[in-house]
Amino acid sequence: MSKALSPRYQDLSTYEKEYLTIIMVDQWRPYLQHAEFDIWTDQKSLTHSEEQRLTTPWQQKDFTKLLGLRYRIRYKKRVENHGADALSRGRP
Numbered sequence: 606m607s608k609a610l611s612p613r614y615q616d617l618s619t620y621e622k623e624y625l626t627i628i629m630v631d632q633w634r635p636y637l638q639h640a641e642f643d644i645w646t647d648q649k650s651l652t653h654s655e656e657q658r659l660t661t662p663w664q665q666k667d668f669t670k671l672l673g674l675r676y677r678i679r680y681k682k683r684v685e686n687h688g689a690d691a692l693s694r695g696r697p
Contacts, residue, residue, distance in 0.1 A: 608629070610622070623646055624667070627646070627654075628667045631670040631671065640675070641676065642674075642675070642677075643678075643679050644679065645679050645681045646678060647682065651678050652679065654678060655678075
């Protein structure tokens with residue numbers, strides 16, 4: 606799945622942009638709600654997102670979309686993430 610960022614979200618930090626992609630998991634709720642699953646990211650700070658304070662209104666609203674899902678956010682080093690294409694990494 607690929608989606609361009611709207612101008613509203615383009616100035617967000619890398620952490621916040623990566624967090625937005627995790628929230629998109631909610632679109633597959635009917636398929637994911639019955640079992641535990643892993644979300645892989647190369648943004649190590651996201652692995653601690655459940656322990657962090659939700660300080661902005663959009664974080665508070667979006668985090669509720671994941672309630673009820675059994676997931677783990679797992680870290681995968683960028684060099685090991687062969688599935689990511691050049692466009693997602695910003696390289697020519």
